[in-house]
Amino acid sequence: MRKTLLIVLVSFLTIPLTITGASVALPGIRAELGAGLAATQWVVNGYNACFAAFLVFAGSLTDVLGRRRVFACGVALFGVSSLAGALAGDIVVLNLVRALGGIGAAAATTGGSSILAAAFDGRARARAFGLLGTVLGAGLAFGPTVGGLLVEWLGWRAVFAVPAAISAVVLSLVRVLPRFGGGEGRTVDWPGAALFTTSLLLLIFALDEGPALGFGSPLVVGALAAAVLLASLFVVVERRSADPMVQLDLLADRRFLAFALAAGALMGILVPLVVYLPSYLISVVGVEPGQAGLWLLMLTVPAVVLPPAGAALARAWPVTTVAASVATSGLGALLMVTVGPDSAPVGMLAPFALVGVGVGLSNGVLDGLAIAELPRERVGAAAGLFNTARLAIETVMLAGAGAMLAALSGGRLEGEAFTGALHTVCLALACLAAVATVCVIVLARPAPSPEAASPMRTESKKNVTDW
Structure with a gap:
């Protein structure tokens, strides 16, 4: 093995x-x-x-x-x-x-x-x-x-x-x-797969092409309208399917939804920065590609080395750890507005590291928290939906950040225009973190009464949060 x-x-x-x-x-x-x-x-x-x-x-x-x-x-x-x-x-x-x-x-x-x-x-x-x-x-x-x-x-x-x-x-x-065989009696949810895939791709197309074609152009507006329509049909089809691609009723579980939003927000902050900061460092700051990659270690290394510490904290204070992680990454995104053409590595350390620390403290923790108290027979479906939600939010935020950069810089990722556009994107990412932090606090706190708790979660003495 x-x-x-x-x-x-x-x-x-x-x-x-x-x-x-x-x-x-x-x-x-x-x-x-x-x-x-x-x-x-x-x-x-x-x-x-x-x-x-x-x-x-x-x-x-x-x-x-x-x-x-x-x-x-x-x-x-x-x-x-x-x-x-x-x-x-x-x-x-x-x-x-x-x-x-x-x-x-x-x-x-x-x-x-x-x-x-x-x-x-x-x-x-x-x-x-x-x-x-x-x-x-x-x-x-x-x-x-x-x-x-x-x-x-x-x-x-x-x-x-x-x-x-x-x-x-x-x-x-x-x-x-x-060799392992497939699941007995399982079928492919072709309608669900087609609707989900097409709606997400249309949304990304609209965001990517909007700055060039104009967000008011018939093609972009039509793509956005079609994406919304197909996403709505996807929800209807999945609810009626005997073997759905994703079990959307899991989103009715408040804690599951809170942790899925937190995971999506954290990746929605990290990935756009990892993708577009190299272009900024190379085109505006003027460093070589290899040097840009080395500078980004300030952002990415904490995301690799801190998961054990995050797991230890989450065992004692799960909701506080998640909320603080999202808020920390948001603070790092907010401080990115201090990064400019003349910035040295030491000036980038705080914003870069804070984003990485927030991701690192929650990396590997959120998955377990989201499905910890669900019935065993729902764990597989929950894990699939959790990863789908995280990737979908990450993908939309990446495309949205690119659209903002293109629109605000006039399609020229260089000079002051690129700097101003990047700062605006970072402010938007900080706002995303603030909203996600509030959602975690509100949705993941204990239900006020047993009757208000989600029926999907099993009765367990472990159903305790620190908020």
Whole structure:
């Protein structure tokens, strides 16, 4: 089983790397391919949107087709798309293959995690998923640094070529993985999958293209209207489906909803900063890509090293820890307005570190808190919905931040215009954190009476919060 664990962990390392690592490559991509800001944003947003949109759908395919098959197909698609991205000579081609890479990453993620869930039991399973979380966190945290060094030494194409090479190695070892069949009697929720995927992609399209086309243009307005309509139909279809893709009634659980919003807000703050700060440091501050990646360690390292401390705090004060984590990241985003063209690393330390500390103290904690007191038979569905909500919020915030930067800077990520636009985005992220903090405090506090408590949670003496 050690080989199984190693193969899955190696495959997971490349998935966040191509999100945060690609962010350092954006200035080089714009320069070499002659792409505009809106088109270049799709390099990151297209991948992230498809990853979020297809994650739960890929989980349904895993139940029906089998874990190893979905994992292998996902790794193959991710690897081929990464190689095509490294060879792309046109921004449209690059964006298309990046979107395919997001679909492959979704399949590899769901297939790999389900393989680990089936291959390990008890404490061994807990250790396996603990290592999985560490690998994902490391890929997200060190992606800008690795990507910056690759861009500086080998050019932006190396950011996609290296994951392609790693995927080829993983694919050659897939035959070592144990075979697990699909779920008996499970079916793919095709209507739900189509509605959710299309509505999210239309929303991202409207946000990305709005600054260039105008948010009042018929195409953008139509995309937004269609996204809202399809999202509404998705809710109706899922409530009536005998085997829904996601169980939306879980959102009626106040604590689950609170922690899902907190997780989405934290990633919605961290990821846009990790994606767009490298462009700012390179284009405005004037540092090299490798140096920009190293400076971002001030932001990302706390997110990797602090989860054990956050877990210890959450055992005693769960709601306070989560609320304080979101507020801390929001404070860091607020202090980002002090970062300017003449800023030195020491001047960036406080805002960068505060964002990372907030994420680190809650990373790995929120998932457990959200599902801790749900009935055992609902844990799997809850975990799927939790991850979907977190990724959807992250993806929308990433696209929204890009739209704000493009609109406020006039499509030119350079000079004072970029600085002012970035400061406005940081203020918006701070507002998001403030709203999410209030939601956590209000929604996660104890119910006033047993009758008001959520019927989905089991009776447990552990149902105690500190707020």
